[in-house]
Amino acid sequence: MISRKDGLALWEMWLDTSGKRLIQWPIEEINHLRTKSVKLDSCEIKTGAPIVISGITAAQADVEVTFNLPSLEDNPEILEADHVDDATLFDRDSSVGCVYGPFGLLALASHDLSEQTAIFFKVIRRGNGYAVIMGSNEKRSSLRDGVKKSSHGTFVDINPRQEKISLRCLIDHSIIESYAAGGKSVITSRVYPKLAIGEAAKLYVFNDGANGVIMTSLEAWSMRNAEINTNTTY
Incomplete structure (x- = not known):
């Protein structure tokens, strides 16, 4: 097992039971930084x-959310994902091949959404089944001049027919660490918002896809600052 200190997020990494995949997840001690919390009941995200x-400090937060898809069998379109470039697959603004999505969280967002960083999922029909894409869209993350803005992502190794799509995000002012499916896929985003800072930062659940998705659970916490013992050896 490997542990690392990186900004707010302290995480550990290990091989899953198959011995073929690395799992990355925040260490348990991160939970001790949670303070006031908010829960949302299951609802459709249209x-x-x-x-x-609302009810938390969105600039420094820990968020856990789970999504379920109402139906997959009514969407027969097949995407040959190997023939589509990554820039298209991992771009929130592209709906090529999407059965569901993009949907997910808008972190470090301004009240008018002129600034936002989207941590999102897409579900595409692929071969005889479905594939889940996780992405981070930073194209609208900052109104500052000269800030590099891009989209990037990865595939999540789950079967959306049988499993809910889960996401945990640790947000710390300019860093967003996102863990999908219990740490099977992880994305770190570094953004520099101009408006969405401090108390002005907002957090949203969103859905840009043609079909509604079910948010089965959401719990979010404000986070206090970590006290780092500089005498500890890692």
Whole structure:
């Protein structure tokens, strides 16, 4: 097992039971930094109607959310993902091959959404089954001049027919660490918002896809600053 200190996030890494995949997850002690919390009941996230998560400090937060898809068998379109470049697959603004999504969280967002960093999922029909894509879209993350803005992502090794899509995000002012499916896929985003800072930062659940998705659970916590013991050897 490997542990690392990196900003707010302290994480550990290990091989899963198959011995073929690395799992990465925040260490348990991170939970001790949680303070006030908010929960949302199960609800449908409809297209173009983002839901604001209020009651926490969104600039420094820990968020756990789970999504379920109402139906997959009614969407027969097949995407030959090997023939589509990564820039298209991992771009939130592209709906090529999407059965569901993009949907997920808008972190470090301004009240008017002119600034936002989207941590999102897409579900595509692929071969005889479905594939889940996780992405981070930083194209609208900052109104500052000269800030590099991009999209990037990865595939999540789950079967959306049988498993819910889960996401945990640790947000720490300019760093967003996102863990999908219990740490099977991880994305770190470094952003530099101009408006969405401190108390002005907002957090939303969103869905840009043509079909509604079910948010089965959401719990979010404000996070206090970690006290680092500089005498400890890692």
